[in-house]
Amino acid sequence: MSNADANSPDAVQRVVATPAALALIERLRAQHGALMFHQSGGCCDGSAPMCYPDGELIIGDADVCLGEIGGARFYMTRAQFEYWQHTRLVIDVVAGSGGMFSLEGPTGMRFLTRSELFSDEEAGRLDSTSTSKA
Template sequence: MKRLDVTPAAAEVIERLKKEHGELVFNQSGGCCDGTAPMCYEKGDFYVPSRNVKLGEICGCEFFIDKDQFEYFKHSFITIDVREEKAAFGNSFSLEIDLGYQFITKSRIFTDEEYKQLLEEEK
């Protein structure tokens, strides 16, 4: 059991970005300038704050989230998807914007059985 996954469409965009930029890292933004969205950076271009926790990996890329946000999402399965977002061109630091896309977060609550299994596996 894992905490997050990625849609095929988002995986395709991630693979395109990896070919162009090399290793990537994701951070679930907590708001402010970039809103609450998954942000994609070249691995060496993003400093992971000490208050962030690793939620998992998508397409071989580490995915981090702020500890406070994790408290909100800890009972949720997160799916990273992508949508065409031509209007956002240049409006974000996230790499996919230059391709005309924006990563988005979808979530659902784990079932009791899933959450129990997840906690057992994380021990």
């Protein structure tokens, strides 16, 4: 998603973060520098948003960028996106152990993905330009 599109008042955001998630992202950024997220597909840590130092996870042709939360790009696999394309992802935090590879693990908090269906009006404004590889 280009920054111009993301900042447009008419833009439909595919991924957003709660204030609590944004606060944890800022805390992690202060410790680790620039960050990125990838919605895991369920292998080791279930389907959870995983937070990494920016560039630590190699993004490939099978990944799409849904947008940014707290200045960190948020990715998922194209195959997983096919199932979630009709929903907005809402990234939140709850008490508990984070994914073993995710930066929030030692904080006692973990990121959690909630989803909400797009309204018919929002769905009508979505198009293929609302995701990108980079």
